[in-house]
Amino acid sequence: MRQPAEAVSAPTEPAPLLEVEDLRKSFPRGGGLLGRRGTAVRAVDGVSFTIRAGETLGIVGESGSGKSTTGRLLLRLLEPDSGRLHFDGRDLLAESRSAFRHRRRDLQMIFQDPYASLDPTKTIGTSVGEPLRIFDKLARRERDNRVRELLGLVGLRPDHLSRYPSEMSGGQRQRVAIARALSVAPRLLVADEAVSALDVSTQSDVLNLMRRLQRELDLTYLFISHNLSVVRHMSDRIAVMYLGRIVEIGPADQVHLEPRHPYTRALLSAIPVPDPLVQRTRPRIVLTGDVPDPAHPPQGCNFVTRCPHAAPVCHEVDPVLEPDGGGYAVACHMSGVTRERQR
Ligand SMILES: Nc1ncnc2c1ncn2[C@@H]1O[C@H](COP(=O)(O)OP(=O)(O)OP(=O)(O)O)[C@@H](O)[C@H]1O
Numbered sequence: 001m002r003q004p005a006e007a008v009s010a011p012t013e014p015a016p017l018l019e020v021e022d023l024r025k026s027f028p029r030g031g032g033l034l035g036r037r038g039t040a041v042r043a044v045d046g047v048s049f050t051i052r053a054g055e056t057l058g059i060v061g062e063s064g065s066g067k068s069t070t071g072r073l074l075l076r077l078l079e080p081d082s083g084r085l086h087f088d089g090r091d092l093l094a095e096s097r098s099a100f101r102h103r104r105r106d107l108q109m110i111f112q113d114p115y116a117s118l119d120p121t122k123t124i125g126t127s128v129g130e131p132l133r134i135f136d137k138l139a140r141r142e143r144d145n146r147v148r149e150l151l152g153l154v155g156l157r158p159d160h161l162s163r164y165p166s167e168m169s170g171g172q173r174q175r176v177a178i179a180r181a182l183s184v185a186p187r188l189l190v191a192d193e194a195v196s197a198l199d200v201s202t203q204s205d206v207l208n209l210m211r212r213l214q215r216e217l218d219l220t221y222l223f224i225s226h227n228l229s230v231v232r233h234m235s236d237r238i239a240v241m242y243l244g245r246i247v248e249i250g251p252a253d254q255v256h257l258e259p260r261h262p263y264t265r266a267l268l269s270a271i272p273v274p275d276p277l278v279q280r281t282r283p284r285i286v287l288t289g290d291v292p293d294p295a296h297p298p299q300g301c302n303f304v305t306r307c308p309h310a311a312p313v314c315h316e317v318d319p320v321l322e323p324d325g326g327g328y329a330v331a332c333h334m335s336g337v338t339r340e341r342q343r
């Protein structure tokens with residue numbers, strides 16, 4: 001299924017910073033040879049979206065929906081099978097992987113587990129200063145000065161410079177990972193479950209830090225999380241992924257308050273509401289069945305096996321991500337019908 005880029009652009013905006021068009025990535029099933037059994041997991045299956053400078057696009061979806069793979073493809077930590085990636089008008093996939101590596105300072109990633117990006121045998125000063133040594137060839141003294149500035153920027157003290165990751169809390173480690181990502185002055189940050197491993201109050205500290213940094217440093221974010229509340233808090237627009245595809249994308253409030261895809265509605269209904277009266281009266285949509293095997297998606301709509309509104313057409317025809325002309329798009333045959341029913 002092709003998802004036209006114009007379907008998912010923010011309305012009335014100049015050229016976006018990042019344009020992603022029909023991005024695809026499959027993995028061989030069970031690590032075996034692709035050709036042998038002919039099965040492949042379609043981790044990212046024709047994904048298109050844009051992000052404009054200064055904006056946060058949130059990506060939400062259940063485990064295995066292709067969120068991390070999408071993020072990794074943007075930074076070419078994985079090579080896409082096909083698709084187009086334009087950053088600031090530049091065709092990222094036209095460049096060799098080694099040429100891209102040098103340009104990659106514009107795009108940085110923050111992961112769920114800072115242990116994965118921070119070497120436990122190196123001090124914070126060395127870890128945060130490493131990109132400055134590699135990219136900017138800064139000498140030790142200059143590097144340390146810059147690292148102290150970066151630590152201050154993310155709310156850490158200068159004396160943290162000589163500590164090791166194991167001597168810091170989870171929240172502090174994530175701040176270090178952010179400082180390291182910022183050291184090369186990127187323009188786009190991909191945050192993949194950046195706060196998911198933290199307790200709730202530390203989560204909100206780190207999220208607030210990220211918002212402040214976005215304003216101060218004019219950053220653009222792709223914010224990936226399975227947690228719709230967190231994504232809503234951070235995002236200007238939200239894309240909902242299911243089985244490697246975007247099924248709904250639009251302004252965050254609209255996706256949150258008036259979701260059009262039954263999958264988004266189910267995700268939302270699982271979030272507790274603080275008001276007990278609202279909580280009691282609000283319908284809880286429980287999805288039955290498991291997420292289908294991405295190597296063998298169902299015929300018709302990917303969501304048909306779990307959808308409470310599935311009609312005959314949904315078993316036959318794969319719905320296209322249909323733009324409404326106002327920067328909103330949904331891939332559902334029944335979205336109009338179910339919206340009427342809700343009123
Ligand atoms: N390196 C890989 N080799 C084989 N399959 C992979 C690989 N990476 C991802 N997959 C598969 O691709 C699909 C998408 O995975 P991905 O990690 O992108 O999902 P996700 O939405 O980030 O999930 P989570 O919320 O659990 O992080 C899954 O079915 C996963 O098993």
Ligand SMILES: [Mg+2]
Nearest residue numbers: 067068069193
């Ligand atoms: Mg993931």
